Structures are given as C-alpha cells and as structure tokens.
Amino acid sequence: MHAAVVHALGQPPRYESVPEPAPAAGEVVVEMLAAALYPLVRSFASGGHYTGGDALPLVPGFDGVGRTTEGGLVYIPGLEPPRGTMAERVAVPAASLMPVPDGLDPAVVATAMNPASSAWIALRERARLRGGESVLVLGATGNAGRAAVRLALDQGAGQVVAAGRDPLGLQDASALGAARTVLLDGPGAEVTDAFGAAAADADIVLDYLWGRPAELALDGILRHRADPTRTLRWVQVGSAAGPDMTLPSAWLRKADVDICGSGLGSISAARRSACLRELLARLPSLAPTGEIVPVPLAEVHTAWETPLRSGSRIVFVPAGGEERHSGAAQLRKDREAV
Ligand SMILES: NC(=O)c1ccc[n+]([C@@H]2O[C@H](COP(=O)([O-])OP(=O)(O)OC[C@H]3O[C@@H](n4cnc5c(N)ncnc54)[C@H](OP(=O)(O)O)[C@@H]3O)[C@@H](O)[C@H]2O)c1
Numbered sequence: 001m002h003a004a005v006v007h008a009l010g011q012p013p014r015y016e017s018v019p020e021p022a023p024a025a026g027e028v029v030v031e032m033l034a035a036a037l038y039p040l041v042r043s044f045a046s047g048g049h050y051t052g053g054d055a056l057p058l059v060p061g062f063d064g065v066g067r068t069t070e071g072g073l074v075y076i077p078g079l080e081p082p083r084g085t086m087a088e089r090v091a092v093p094a095a096s097l098m099p100v101p102d103g104l105d106p107a108v109v110a111t112a113m114n115p116a117s118s119a120w121i122a123l124r125e126r127a128r129l130r131g132g133e134s135v136l137v138l139g140a141t142g143n144a145g146r147a148a149v150r151l152a153l154d155q156g157a158g159q160v161v162a163a164g165r166d167p168l169g170l171q172d173a174s175a176l177g178a179a180r181t182v183l184l185d186g187p188g189a190e191v192t193d194a195f196g197a198a199a200a201d202a203d204i205v206l207d208y209l210w211g212r213p214a215e216l217a218l219d220g221i222l223r224h225r226a227d228p229t230r231t232l233r234w235v236q237v238g239s240a241a242g243p244d245m246t247l248p249s250a251w252l253r254k255a256d257v258d259i260c261g262s263g264l265g266s267i268s269a270a271r272r273s274a275c276l277r278e279l280l281a282r283l284p285s286l287a288p289t290g291e292i293v294p295v296p297l298a299e300v301h302t303a304w305e306t307p308l309r310s311g312s313r314i315v316f317v318p319a320g321g322e323e324r325h326s327g328a329a330q331l332r333k334d335r336e337a338v
Helices: 039-046 106-126 143-154 167-175 188-199 211-224 249-253 269-285 297-303 322-337
Strands: 002-005 014-017 027-036 064-067 073-076 089-093 134-138 159-164 180-183 204-207 232-236 257-261 291-296 312-317
Touching (some): 027 106, 106 269, 106 291, 134 143, 134 188, 143 167, 167 180, 211 249, 291 297
Parallel strands (some): 291 312
Antiparallel strands (some): 002 014, 027 064, 027 089
C-alpha cells in the first residue's frame, strides 16, 4: 500500500510504498478516506510539537475519517507519531473509533474536527461558557477561528467579537455572526484602542495567536474595562503569531484575569474523547466555515507547501475517482489565486 512518509523533520513527505499495517492486540485496520493538513500535523512532521517526538520515518496526519472492514464510516481521533493517518490503511485502537453520523461527507468531517474541537473544548471545558457571555476570538480568520465564531454563538454566547489581520476574513467572520471586528493592522496604540472599543466587556478570549496581537488585545481590554473585577477568562489555544508574549505583572493585578490553555495536554484523554463524540453528533447541523480542497494523497509532496487562501484547508483523499480530478484542479486554482 501507499502512504505519505517524512524522512527528515521539517521536510515535505513523499508518497511511497510502505508495508501493510500490522494491528496490535485491540487494534483494527481502517481504510482511510480523508485526512486534513493543519498546523498540528505540520508541527508533528517538523518535530516541533510539545507532545511529539522526533522518531523517523513518520507518517503524517493526526486524525481523519476511514471505513472499517464491516463498512462503517469512523472518525479516528488521533494517532501518535510516528504513526499517522495519511496512508491508504492504518491500524487503530478499536475502542478509540467514533462512528460518523449518517449523511456526513468524510472530507467535511476530516476538515472540520480539528478546528471545531479547538473551540468546542476551549469553550466548554476550559472557559465554561455561560449563556449570554461575550467572547473575543483572537485570530478569527483561520480555520479554527472561524469555527470558534460559529460555535461560540451556537453554544449561547451573547456576542462574538472577531479579530484578525485579514479584512476579507473578518468579513467572513461577520457573515458567520460576529457582531464587531478588530483589524490587526496599523500602529499598536490604534489597535489597542480598537480592542478597548470593541471588546472591553469580553468575558472570554479564545486566543489563537499569542505574540504581539495578544499583548495589544489584553492591554486594550484592561485599559478600557469598566469593572476590573469582572473576570476575564483568557484561553490560550494557538500561537500562530508567535510562541512568546510580554505579560507585564501589573496587568494581572489591575483586573481579574484568569489565563489558562487548551490543548492536548490540558484535558484528560477521556474528556477529550467525550468532547469529540459530542461535537461529531453536532456536526450535521453546523455548516462548514471554510473552503475544503480535496487533493489525492499521491500529490502530498507538492500540496504540502502550497499556500492557500485564509480559511481554506487541504484534505488528502487516498482513493481516486472524481475527487482526484476536482481536487487537483481546485488546488491549481488556489495556487493561482494566492
Ligand atoms: N490547542 C488546540 O486544540 C488547537 C486546535 C487547532 C488549532 N490550534 C492552533 O490554533 C492556531 C490556528 O490554527 P488554524 O487551524 O486556524 O490555522 P490556519 O487555518 O492556518 O489559520 C492561521 C490563522 O493565524 C493567523 N495568523 C498567522 N500569523 C499571524 C500573525 N502574525 N498575526 C495575526 N494573525 C496571524 C492567520 O491569519 P490570516 O487569515 O491573515 O492568514 C489565520 O487566521 C494554530 O496555532 C494552531 O496550532 C490549536
């Protein structure tokens, strides 16, 4: 069979012949139908993820959708490197498999689950969103941020403020229901004031960026907060703008600020699994928030480095057929557009 294989950390994988998977006790073989490419997958493949290792060669791909030998569609919630889902077949612990609700397209599920679960877990397990609260999504133009705008409203937020550096992406966030937007552009003092005007009353921040944008957002909120004792729950989810930020100690004394993180290490495996099952059941009523670009797994090497429009996501489909052609054509269109 074939798989994507990384031989050097940080280098794009190659499509290669590999041995068939050998299931261990309690594992079953699943035929893969769709596995998406997103920051965590790249991070594992570069050896840079906080839970990953550096074993090589590795097959990239964290989660995905496949078919069991009985014919059922299943969601695979995550494989530990060097095992990965970007292969024609994978061996997976049987107990981890989650049935995909009827009528859902494998590519949609594979594309939606990582970004949507980032918001679902952060909102429900970490921030514990209560109905009517105000949520700022910092980094609302990417796949996870868009899902966060949609899910915060779906879960009862009274208002969502969307912040990002891409004006067109912010328009999309408004179309998804964000009441206000903050453009991360211009002098720092102006951006700080914009956060103060739009999000001073935020109860929750879902932070996909960290770095300078997080400094400006927290500064702006704290400078303009009417009641500093109103708790601000800041959930750190991603670091797309940088791994570090400067956090003056006074910011933590001048107001009631709770900062926590949401990631693979901050929730038990059992709770994560329960959240993913809840989210899967919810997916049929949540339309996709971004553009899905199916690409044949055989093209993994070139597709890996292809820049896509904000909010678009590549999903590798091992099997050919119609999708093979539409995926390749779509990718070419996207390359031309960027
Ligand atoms: N902890 C979790 O459970 C979890 C789960 C999923 C994702 N994440 C993390 O969340 C982050 C976003 O993931 P994603 O799936 O949405 O990725 P994505 O679709 O690639 O989007 C990346 C986002 O980051 C923005 N961005 C990148 N550099 C920036 C900068 N210097 N200043 C401002 N914005 C910047 C992009 O803005 P443009 O739109 O302008 O390009 C885009 O909105 C990543 O760090 C990812 O690892 C965490």
